[in-house]
């Protein structure tokens with residue numbers, strides 16, 4: 001059992017400080033991400049060393065189109081997410097507890113060794129929310145850098161500043177998923193909030209991390225021209241016009257069986273809007 005970082009003791013348990021939910025967890029209980037548990041007054045990272053998915057992916061699948069293009073990365077995931085998007089494409093591993101998914105048993109050294117043995121230049125922390133298994137990610141990332149490998153974060157970016165700050169020296173690239181430029185949307189459909197995500201993107205930019213942004217367009221919910229313009233406006237205001245932007249096609253999944261997939265015309269229109277507002281590289285995904 002690996003003790004978690006970023007928590008404080010309370011009268012009846014602990015309070016986790018890893019993400020803005022700040023879960024208050026009583027003895028024997030778990031946080032919203034299901035992967036951090038309080039035992040004997042301490043918080044434990046339950047999925048440490050227990051990756052539920054390991055794959056060898058093209059880096060463009062993360063998606064990162066302008067970071068080590070044409071290479072492949074070791075993609076790694078543990079269970080757990082601190083968001084609850086109703087259309088989650090990976091709910092079988094993101095919305096479950098560690099014991100509800102099959103898992104490998106691997107140390108950080110073994111993960112790095114696997115990556116080196118396969119001759120891959122980078123490791124991607126992906127598929128679920130890597131901040132909910134921060135300790136495992138951090139230990140792998142620091143070792144990977146020692147061996148000359150690059151680290152890629154694929155995240156919704158809903159984390160506290162300090163864990164991100166500690167990770168930054170080892171982070172080379174990130175794809176951050178902005179769900180919508182609308183806090184009410186975040187609260188209603190994702191169980192999170194927008195402001196920390198935007199702050200964290202700017203923090204990564206200031207640290208020189210290569211960033212790409214993804215925006216899943218859900219028909220009727222966040223795909224209006226006004227919403228797209230708001231996202232591009234924020235990018236422009238913050239000097240992020242050169243950050244590659246990926247509009248991704250929604251498909252019904254998990255708790256959302258309606259509406260149907262995003263029409264191709266909507267994605268093309270979003271791309272035109274973004275280009276007209278000065279975003280340099282706009283890609284369409286899941287088409």
Ligand code: SF4
Pocket residue numbers: 016017018019020021022023030031032033034035036081082131132
């Ligand atoms: S990381 Fe998990 S336990 Fe910690 S505050 Fe966020 S949701 Fe709660």
